[in-house]
Amino acid sequence: MSDLKQRNIIVTGASGGIGRASVVAFAHAGARVIMLDRDIAGLNDVVEQVSASGGAIHAIPCDVTDEAAVAAAVDEITGRFGVLHGAFNNAGIEQSHLPLHEISADAWERIIKVDLTGVFFCMKHQIRAMLASGGGSIVNTASALGAVAIAAASDYIAAKHGVLGLTKAAAVDYGPNNIRVNAILPGIIETPMILRLSQEANFANQFQALRERHPIGRFGKPEEVAAAAQWLLSDAASFITGTSMSVDGGYLAI
Template identity: 40%
Template structure:
């Protein structure tokens, strides 16, 4: 389906990012995998390369403008093109009631999850404008739709990602460039399994709020991301697809 195309996936050493990179590779695309953890990224790239096609690994701190721009140039130097960009990198940040947050805690999450997404989107959009086409998918969160306690900076950032997605989609809709987002619910990844496994208060609470009574698999989120990026979603832009097992509609 995607043979000859090139996809960038940030935050791709594990979880949803890694699953997305695998699906792009499986469908025939060349994949640029970006992350701050090069050791973890090298291991992840080996998994992706098993699906065939070329894989490029890039060290990229999305909060640093130069690293974002240098990373994009590496992709163009290696593959000569970029067709799809998935801005998935981010952090959960500090869990603390709003009034107890420090400036530094708030700024750290905003700088990575919101400003970092802005920096990557801006660089990608400039390129896509220059070639006359492109597709971007941003990773937001269910937290942008249904607020969770003690996650103020994260929810603010991920809500901002949806706002930027809508704005950019309208700005470039007549330029053959689409911009969409996904808002995953609780997803079982290497980062979350220590909390979700076994009997514990937080895990039990999370499960109780999901009508389907299970967590999402990274691959289930990734399949939607690749669909939105691809030409199969050619008339879809400015949308946020909530993938949450029904959580935003109410618990059962």
């Protein structure tokens, strides 16, 4: 059902937890996966991991906040492989963990730049390529915090709500061009990002309560998010656009 054979698909944030699991899943489903990340050592590590199992993957070091680099990456992909069929815009960074009135302009801009503007740059150039080839499917990683709030995360929450807005707006703009755009709202997923957060004084003490806040009684695994992204990217989701899928163990159901 979630077949991705013959598809050229970008994954951003490919060196991290959700990105890496998605590269593995998409390659296993038959896609040629083009991995974008600013973490070059991490990219090399994934290339080694996936190539060993025979997956078709390519790494392009790229910072998603650099529009020229994003445009060049998309051009390199269409130049080498002809068509861009899909993209999973997943690169992101965590919140600064301060109440709103203590967030500096620099911290605000850094988070908005990666978590919102980076998605905008990626979509802008991916859509340019998809318009030229007759369509495609884009999935953006927002967060459960794209729909609700928690304390001391207003920078991240604003960015992720913005990703949902961008997703809906692009679905409306490009539905007539056969380009579908959807978002995923993960709950807490066990990745390097969450490992970093678990070591933050302000956050570590909330961990048990957060686990209990997920009705399913545990945090998610990166592979569980990858499976949802894979399905949305595939033709199995051919009538789905402008929506968001919670992958959150019921977090948003409470």
